[in-house]
Amino acid sequence: MSKERVIVVGGGLAGLAASVRIAEAGVPVDLFSMVPVKRSHSVCAQGGINACNEVARQQGYSEYQHFDETIYGGDYLADQHPVLEMANWAPRVIDLLDRMGVPFNRTSESNRDLRLFGGSLFKRTHFAGATTGQQLLYALDEQTRRYEAEGKVTKYEFWEFLWPVLEGEGDDRRCVGIVAQDMRTMQIRALRAGAVIMATGGCGLVFGKSTNSVICTGGAASRCYQAGAWYANAEMIQVHPTAIPGADKLRLMSESARGEGGRVWVPRKQGDTRKPTDIPEAERLYFLEEKYPAYGNLVPRDIASREIFDICVNQGMGVGGQNQVYLDLTHKDPEELDRKLGGIIEIYEKFVGDDPRKTPMRIFPGVHYSMGGMWTTYTEGAYHPDHAWGEHRPGDPTPVDTQAGRGMKHGATNNMMTNITGLYAFGEVNFAYHGATRLGANALLSCIFDGLFCGTSVVNYIQTAEPSHEPTTDIDQSVFDRVVAQEQSKADRLVATASDNPDPTDAAHNPYAIAKEMGDEMTAACTVVKAGPRMERCLAKLAQLRERYAGVRLADGAMWTNQTLSFARAVGDMLVLAEVIAQGSLARRESRGSHYRTDFPDRDDDNFMRTTVARHNPDGTHTLEFRPVRADLVRPRARTYGQKASDKKSPVTDREPASAT
Amino acid sequence: MPTTAYAHDSTAAWRRANRERALPGRTVILKIKRCDGPGKPARWESFKVPVEPGMNVIAALKHIAANPVTADATHTTPVVYDANCLEEVCGACTMVINGHARQSCSCLLDEYAPREGDTITLEPMSKFPVVRDLWVDRSRLFHALTRVKAWVPIDGTYDLGAGPKEDPASQQDRYGMSECMSCGCCLEACPQYTHEDDESKWDTSFVGAHAISQARLFNEHPTGKELKPDRLDELMTPGGVTDCGNAQNCVKACPKGIPLTESIAAIGRQVTLRAFARFFQGK
Structure with missing residues (x-):
């Protein structure tokens, strides 16, 4: 076994896949x-995981087309080499999960069943009922438990990451461990590691209510950012078109509902008060199908969300005059629905009380996923075409095969490393694969990949770069103690406010009230539709909230299992991330993928086919820089999804490609 | 206040009827059993919560966190509880509500407290040590999964081709068992599963229905069954399947409808066969 250990922060799909792979290679993992990792947010993923498969292949599909779809779906904002590698590996990832025992749905001949998903005309999504994320997470949780039983993985569950420990200056700076807090005993301590992997997921709670889980604050990513890691494309926030509004969160209604034939509609007559089942076919407006005949209800999420937003907010056509549209499965065979979508049907029944087999569901878009995240780098693979290729059509010969290392160099030590040596970011917390919009069922893939x-x-970094580094066990304790002291004093200061809190319900100082206002503001200003003046106001509001946060007072001064401390601390970090998101949204004066500006409705490749990179300054401000996208594999083209050109009222502008081809 | 008895006043029909008659704009009472930490005395606190449409117990606890004042106007601390997905797939927010263990996220106030002033009672699960308030330490539950080797012993994560083919009926069976989210409702309802703080006894105390069902799940998998002898040997030891008292509370308490009693019966048969085989092999 290696002398150096690896710390993995986060036990969702990305963190567990990394833990298993690294432990298997003989490097001990903390x-x-x-x-408990089995309860990570990955359980919420419903629809499936994409990969080229033999059925699709025989219809002209390929790994290369999966790559092309992902780039087109992401509106050309993703660096292209890593995406190619991911698409090439996808079938192998499915095979591995299959071997681990994931109960993928099966056909009558015992093959893995497939379903349609957004952004593709081919069935290339593998699924386990409508709880695919849960099933994938469980498989990896089981493998992790196996290595834990063998002593190769040590779990620190109910521990909160507080800060990375960095050593050295300039080019010598590297990450050598973390400081974390036991959420029960409140003990704060440092742990040494030869490398640290952040696999901490998204930041949905910055928007208050989202489809994300309670722990998805973005706090860990924000802390790394404040410690010097770069944060990229923060403004690229995916709003999922179909969520159930709720008092505590927005519950996802999987895209698989549409993949299995679900149709989105509103009554043609504004303010129609009839029950949906009483409205005849001819009096229903299937607005996605009318506008996008080829993809229909399966246009990518940003487009569907904007169309629903447009129908409800701009045209006032929402069901019952409210912000809701129908997602209709009532024409489907109920038994098939149970077999393929049981998980989400149960959720709808439990939380809303209606039976989606009998009555259309009422849904509205909700914040879902962060395409942006910690900036990461990689080493390009072997594929370097003479010129970037145009649109790939089904059946076209592919310009490159699927051997490992075509997109990213296999085993290169900097793959998905942040700008800080030894600090990696895997899964949703990085910005690498999804550009300006993530296609459905690509998230599980990117995490596990x-x-x-x-x-x-990471294993190679530990084993090859290790000899040139001082072993982390020899690093002076003061390097770690300094960060422990910083976090201890932060925690002590927050806890001490509880002893001087005359009115814990006073919203001015209450961390929960501050978080709610931040969420409301961010949802209003930085989601489906954005505009310069509104975002200026948002930034002013965030500045006010930061001032209020400086005077935050806790209602709990306990030194045992103090959840208020954990939340209040995260609110400060969420405010930092909120500013980066708002500033990125303001600086990107174009529309691309999920980022739609009413004042700049067109894509502007000349100026903005670039990655927004934010750096945190010591005075708490942010410096934004636009860095070129590495896009020499596929040429940008207009992202229309076959929208009928005659439709003038579209909120999505039919754009021209930046460079004539 | 009953804590473990399984006699549901909260049937589906009762909940549906409540939802129909729930009064908008009402205020309900949350009566919460609190405890500052291990070894500290428990106490009850009540909170008035104004009900918003669609509100669940989690939303009520969030309201209390932002307004930590009891019904008799005393300042207190926010209530500590475990929660994550809020969609009833992670299992975290399990607690005892009106005497029965369930997930608090899917517990709607309209279904449990439809009238003005109705009370909902929240307690921590009783079979696990309380960390603070409603948060309990369920480490023993996960330990049981290690005991029964609830995994498929694959040859590593490198690309070695596809897994075994599986017919749809078998997939549906395994999927049903694989939806277990380790929430612990089956253990809370089980008379044989008793509170055990002493970690050294976790290898000999009852593993519980969830772990027996997971053993069956992996015994059914073509590669998973390589470890079937190990699992059955473990389930023959004290705390194994023979500790089941056949109360059948577990299957009724499971929020995911997992056929736990079928699993217990199946494993019982497998253990018997294994015992015969071992007897005749002289082991």
């Missing part, structure tokens, strides 16, 4: 999670 493919990079 796995940190705020929840990162863990496996880039997990090998």
Whole structure:
């Protein structure tokens, strides 16, 4: 076994895949999670995981087309080499999960069943009922438990990451461990590691209510950012078109509902008060199908969300005059629905009380996923075409095969490493694969791909770069003590406010009230539709909230299992991330993918086919820089999804490609 | 206040009827059993919560966190509880509500407290040590999964081709068992599963229905069954399947409808066969 250990922060799909891959290679892993890893947010993923498969292949599909779809779906904002590698590995990832025992749905001949998903005309999504994320997470949780039983993985569950420990200056700076807090005993301590992997997921709670889980604050990513890691494309926030509004969160209604034939509609007559089942076919407006005949209800999420927003907010056509549209499965065979979508049907029944087999569901878009995240780098693979290729059509010969290392160099030590040596970011917390919009069922893939493919990079970093570094066990204790002291004093200061809190319900100082106002503001200003003046106001509001946060007072001064401390601390970090998101949204004076500006409705490749990179300054301000996208594999083209050109009222502008081809 | 008895006043029909008659704009009472930490005395606190449409117990606890004042106007601390997905797939927010263990996220106030002033009672699960308030330490539950080797012993994570083919009926069976989210409702309801703080006894105390069902799940998998002898040997030891008292509370308490009693019966048969085989092999 290696002398150096690896710390993995986060026990979702990315963190567990990394843990298993690294432990298997003989490097001991310390796995940190705020929840038992089996309860990580990955369980919420429903629809499936994409990969080229033999059925699609025989219809003209290929790994290369999966790559092309992902780039087109992401509106050309993703660096292209890593995406190619991911698409090439996808079938192998499915095979591995299959071997681990994931109960993928099966056909009558015992093959893995497939369903349609957004952004593709081919069935290339593998699924386990409508709880695919849960099933994938469980498979990896089981493998992790196996290595834990063998002593190769040590779990730190109910531990919260507080800060990375960095050593050295300039080019010598590297990450050598973390400081974390036991959420029960409140003990704060440092742990040493030869490399640290952040696999901490998204930041949905910055928007208050989202489809994300309670722990998805973005706090860990924000802390790394404040410690010097770069944050990229923060403004690229995916709003999922179909969520159930709720008092505590927005519950996802999977895209698989549409993949299995679900139709989105509103009554043609504004303010129609009839029950949906009483409205005849001819009096229903299937607005996605009318506008996008080819993809229909399966246009990518940003487009569907904007169309629903447009129908409800701009045209006032929402069901019952409210912000809701129908997602209709009532024409489907109820038994098939149970077999393929049981998980989400149960959720709708439990939380809303209606039976989606009998009555259309009422849904509205909700914040879902962060395409942006910690900036990461990689080493390009072997594929370097003479010129970038145009649109790939089904059946076209592919310009490159699927051997490992075509897109990203296999095992290169910098794959998905941040700008800080030894600090990696895997899964949703990085910005690498999804550009300006993530296609449905690509998230599970990118998480597991990162863990496996880039997990090998971490092993190589430990084993090859290690000799040139001082072993972390020899580093002076003061390097770690300094960060422990910083976090201890932050925690002590927050806890001490409880002893001087005359009115814990006073919203001015209440961390929950401050977080709610931040969420409301961010949802209003930085989601489906954005505009310069509104975002200026948002930034002013965030500045006010930061001032209020400086005077935050806790209602709990306990030194045992103090959840208020954990939340209040995260609110400060969320405010930092909120500013980066708002500033990125303001600086990107174009529309691209999920980022839609009413004042700049067109894509502007000349100026903005660039990655927004934010750096945190010591005075708390942010410096934004636009860095070129590495896009020499596929040429940008207009992202229309076959929208009928005659439709003038579209909120999505039919754009021209930046460069004539 | 009953804590473990399984006699549901909260049947589906009762909940549906409540939802129909729930009064908008009402205020309900949350009566919460609190405890500052291990070894500290428990106490009850009540909170008035104004009900918003669609509100669940989690939303009520969030309201209390932002307004930590009891019904008799005393300042207190926010209530500590475990929660994550809020969609009833992670299992974290399990607690005892009106005497029965369930997930608090899917517990709607309209279904449990439809009238003005109705009370909902929240307690921590009783079979696990309380960390603070409603948060309990369920480490023993996960330990049981290690005991029964609830995994498929694959040859590593490298690309070695596809897994075994599986017919749809078998997939549906395994999927049903694989939806277990380790929430612990089956253990809370089980008379044989008793509170055990002493970690050294976790290898000999009852593993519980969830772990037996997971053993069956992996015994059914073509590669998973390589470890079937190990699992059955473990389930023959004290705390194994023979500790089940056949109360059948577990299957009724499971929020995911997992056929736990079928699993217990199946494993019982497998253990018997294994015992015969071992007897005749002289082991």
